[in-house]
Amino acid sequence: MKSTIPDSGVPITLAAGNGADRHEASLHGEILLRLRDYVVEGNIPEGARIPERQLCEMLGISRTPLREALKVLAAEGLIELLPNRGARVRQLSQRDLEELFDVMAGLESLAGRLACEAISDAEITAIEQLHYEMYGHYLHRDMHGYFQANQRIHESIVAAARNEALKTAYANFAGRIRRVRYSANFARKRQRWAEAMREHEAILDALRRRAGSELSDILFQHLRNKRTAAIEHLTEPQEPAPASP
Amino acid sequence: MKSTIPDSGVPITLAAGNGADRHEASLHGEILLRLRDYVVEGNIPEGARIPERQLCEMLGISRTPLREALKVLAAEGLIELLPNRGARVRQLSQRDLEELFDVMAGLESLAGRLACEAISDAEITAIEQLHYEMYGHYLHRDMHGYFQANQRIHESIVAAARNEALKTAYANFAGRIRRVRYSANFARKRQRWAEAMREHEAILDALRRRAGSELSDILFQHLRNKRTAAIEHLTEPQEPAPASP
DNA sequence: ACGGCAAAAAATGAATGCAAAATGGCTATC
DNA sequence: GATAGCCATTTTGCATTCATTTTTTGCCGT
Numbered sequence: 001m002k003s004t005i006p007d008s009g010v011p012i013t014l015a016a017g018n019g020a021d022r023h024e025a026s027l028h029g030e031i032l033l034r035l036r037d038y039v040v041e042g043n044i045p046e047g048a049r050i051p052e053r054q055l056c057e058m059l060g061i062s063r064t065p066l067r068e069a070l071k072v073l074a075a076e077g078l079i080e081l082l083p084n085r086g087a088r089v090r091q092l093s094q095r096d097l098e099e100l101f102d103v104m105a106g107l108e109s110l111a112g113r114l115a116c117e118a119i120s121d122a123e124i125t126a127i128e129q130l131h132y133e134m135y136g137h138y139l140h141r142d143m144h145g146y147f148q149a150n151q152r153i154h155e156s157i158v159a160a161a162r163n164e165a166l167k168t169a170y171a172n173f174a175g176r177i178r179r180v181r182y183s184a185n186f187a188r189k190r191q192r193w194a195e196a197m198r199e200h201e202a203i204l205d206a207l208r209r210r211a212g213s214e215l216s217d218i219l220f221q222h223l224r225n226k227r228t229a230a231i232e233h234l235t236e237p238q239e240p241a242p243a244s245p
Numbered sequence: 246m247k248s249t250i251p252d253s254g255v256p257i258t259l260a261a262g263n264g265a266d267r268h269e270a271s272l273h274g275e276i277l278l279r280l281r282d283y284v285v286e287g288n289i290p291e292g293a294r295i296p297e298r299q300l301c302e303m304l305g306i307s308r309t310p311l312r313e314a315l316k317v318l319a320a321e322g323l324i325e326l327l328p329n330r331g332a333r334v335r336q337l338s339q340r341d342l343e344e345l346f347d348v349m350a351g352l353e354s355l356a357g358r359l360a361c362e363a364i365s366d367a368e369i370t371a372i373e374q375l376h377y378e379m380y381g382h383y384l385h386r387d388m389h390g391y392f393q394a395n396q397r398i399h400e401s402i403v404a405a406a407r408n409e410a411l412k413t414a415y416a417n418f419a420g421r422i423r424r425v426r427y428s429a430n431f432a433r434k435r436q437r438w439a440e441a442m443r444e445h446e447a448i449l450d451a452l453r454r455r456a457g458s459e460l461s462d463i464l465f466q467h468l469r470n471k472r473t474a475a476i477e478h479l480t481e482p483q484e485p486a487p488a489s490p
Numbered sequence: 491a492c493g494g495c496a497a498a499a500a501a502t503g504a505a506t507g508c509a510a511a512a513t514g515g516c517t518a519t520c
Numbered sequence: 521g522a523t524a525g526c527c528a529t530t531t532t533g534c535a536t537t538c539a540t541t542t543t544t545t546g547c548c549g550t
Contacts, residue, residue, distance in 0.1 A: 051530085064309065064505065068312060085513095102410075103408065109355065163347055169348060220458075271534095306534080309533080
């Protein structure tokens with residue numbers, strides 16, 4: 001009564017591929033999904049050493065499939081594997097974060113450019129809808145709702161680019177900075193919030209006109225500003241953490 | 246007579262990470278490097294099934310580290326893993342290629358933008374040097390030399406972006422389309438070649454002026470044109486006719 | 491002869507076992 | 521009293537073994 005493999009011949013391509021992540025079947029695939037979520041959601045302290053045995057009994061499997069999953073997570077950049085010294089959650093320096101944000105900005109910028117070539121009026125209408133919804137959250141000072149609508153807008157743009165490889169790469173980078181990204185949105189001061197709304201209106205405008213390179217510019221700058229806000233948020237309140245010796 | 250592990254404590258981060266790919270130590274790392282090269286260089290026919298045993302004895306190892314390496318290669322998008330049906334070299338449809346080229350274009354476009362923020366005069370001079378060298382190859386109709394100089398120029402721009410995450414992602418995508426990319430350059434008709442030279446001059450010009458978003462646009466369009474040439478070459482490779490309609 | 495079915499053979503997926511390396515604690519020494 | 525070196529324990533890396541699944545092959549029925 002294992003998970004009876006439902007569909008046959010489904011092409012499996014791991015994280016970086018164009019295809020979908022269909023890992024439900026094999027055990028190591030299941031483990032991969034669960035571990036990835038577990039790490040992305042921050043259940044493991046950064047830099048902490050995680051003995052394989054412990055993970056094994058936590059997940060109820062043997063070490064072989066676990067190690068395969070760990071290798072993949074390392075390839076995705078979520079964890080680090082030190083030779084003979086185990087796996088630990090990747091610790092992102094400020095510089096790392098800046099770099100990752102910039103790559104995200106580049107990918108979204110690309111997504112916008114491509115979207116202008118292929119997006120339908122209906123899709124634009126849907127994004128407008130999200131925009132108004134987001135505006136409502138803005139007016140009500142509803143951070144969480146705002147955050148979600150915002151995220152869905154950006155995802156819609158990426159989806160409109162009609163590029164699976166891009167979508168996958170985007171998802172990968174998004175996962176790597178997810179924790180920070182979330183708190184970055186919460187870090188928004190009123191000032192920055194209003195700015196972001198204006199930027200979003202410019203985005204919509206460029207999208208309506210299918211102005212590819214213009215939208216590309218706006219999106220990059222928009223994400224750049226987000227980056228700045230996020231980094232500031234991290235350096236200010238976060239405290240010289242008690243560096244464990 | 247295992248590979249005696251030379252250095253200790255070197256942080257290992259697999260393909261998608263910011264860090265370097267230091268896998269020389271562990272066996273599976275060694276295998277990973279060798280297999281990746283082996284696949285990228287096209288030694289395995291596309292879509293062919295490759296029994297693990299066969300690879301094992303070819304590489305002289307057991308299945309465990311091999312399978313770990315395969316998982317990583319799948320995560321990088323170089324191979325496909327079908328459940329219970331083994332690994333095969335990823336077969337790229339025309340659509341896949343278009344997508345991958347577009348992502349490459351986006352990454353280089355980003356690289357150009359970032360490079361404008363950080364590039365030194367010396368680096369620009371070096372790129373100019375490469376440009377003249379490339380121009381020489383162009384005049385002498387030296388395809389191979391042209392190709393190499395061209396590649397080094399693009400790599401220099403990526404390097405000037407000062408972003409390890411970007412560099413790694415770029416290398417990953419470059420590996421995935423390497424075979425096609427090479428032949429794409431050889432596919433250049435005289436016409437396209439001259440165009441490419443002009444585009445490169447525009448690239449240099451924008452770079453000198455540190456005109457970020459302008460350079461971003463030019464680079465994207467440049468790569469887009471390359472994409473078109475490559476796809477054309479693939480769809481009707483046997484057409485020596487210079488006939489224009 | 492051809493197509494479908496069943497059993498054998500082979501390949502994959504996962505678990506276990508064993509050797510090498512690292513970690514931690516202890517003692518001996520200065 | 522602190523530090524360097526040594527030994528026991530833990531942990532990782534890899535090979536081997538076991539269990540399923542797939543693929544092949546041979547057979548039977550139509």
